[in-house]
Amino acid sequence: MDAGRAQQETPCRQRSSGRVKLLVVVVGHRMPAWIRAGFDEYARRMPRNAQLAVKEVKPASRGKDSGATAVKRLLQAEHERITAALPAGCYKVVLDERGVGLSTRQLAERLVRWREIARDVAFIIGGADGTAAALKDEADLLWSVSPLTLPHGIVRIVLAEQLYRAVSISSGHPYHRE
Numbered sequence: 001m002d003a004g005r006a007q008q009e010t011p012c013r014q015r016s017s018g019r020v021k022l023l024v025v026v027v028g029h030r031m032p033a034w035i036r037a038g039f040d041e042y043a044r045r046m047p048r049n050a051q052l053a054v055k056e057v058k059p060a061s062r063g064k065d066s067g068a069t070a071v072k073r074l075l076q077a078e079h080e081r082i083t084a085a086l087p088a089g090c091y092k093v094v095l096d097e098r099g100v101g102l103s104t105r106q107l108a109e110r111l112v113r114w115r116e117i118a119r120d121v122a123f124i125i126g127g128a129d130g131t132a133a134a135l136k137d138e139a140d141l142l143w144s145v146s147p148l149t150l151p152h153g154i155v156r157i158v159l160a161e162q163l164y165r166a167v168s169i170s171s172g173h174p175y176h177r178e
Contacts, residue, residue, distance in 0.1 A: 019049040020111070021120040022163055025085050027078050027127035028152055029056045035153040042160035050111075050167045052160060057081045059127045071129050079132035082124055090122040092139045094131055095155065099142030107162060108169035110141075123159060125152055 024039075043052040060077035063070065086092065091114055102110070114121050124131065124139070136142055145158055168175035 018115055018118075019051075020115050022046075022050060022052045023087075023090065023120065023122045024052070024054045024125065024156065024159060025057060025082055025122055026054060026125040026152065026156060027057050027059050027082065028125075029058060031153045031156070035156060038157035039160045042157070042164040045164050046167060047171065049115075050163075052163060054156070055085050057085050074127075075129055075132040076134075078127050079135045082126075082131075082135060083138075086122050086124075087120075089119070091119045091141075092122050092124060093141045093143050094124045094126070094136050094139040095145055095159070096126075096131065096136060096142045097144050097147060097149065099144040101144050101147070104162060104165050105169065108166040111163075111166045112170050123163075125155055125159070127152075 039054060043054075046052045057078065058081065060074040060081070062074060123143075124135070126135075145155060145162070150158070165175060
């Protein structure tokens with residue numbers, strides 16, 4: 001069992017030890033091996049005080065109807081599945097192209113604050129149709145990783161790398177260079 005899979009069911013909770021768990025909740029499954037390998041590489045590199053894990057949520061069945069009503073139903077079903085996967089007390093970050101843009105340094109600063117308030121963080125990547133408006137309303141932060149539309153599997157890897165980079169910056173590790 002690889003590092004990312006071994007930590008797949010790790011819950012988020014408040015803690016007082018300066019540790020933070022970073023849980024990536026994604027709608028989607030059956031990613032290609034190279035997506036899993038890319039995510040797992042950065043999860044493996046994370047220090048013990050900042051563990052990174054992924055939890056996959058099964059996408060809602062699209063059926064034959066692809067109209068607006070079907071998309072609304074689909075988003076609601078995925079919202080329920082995502083919410084069920086989120087442990088209580090997590091700081092919720094929904095990745096959305098209309099969210100705020102953060103530099104890597106700004107992400108590192110937020111990571112330090114999340115550690116200081118002893119709160120774990122759940123990063124939510126929606127399905128092919130995005131995320132329900134209600135989920136965005138419930139989020140503590142809407143974050144745009146990029147103004148580009150990216151395949152969700154690639155977003156997993158980019159997110160994992162940026163979290164690793166942010167942890168490296170906050171710990172003084174030489175991985176990040178200006």
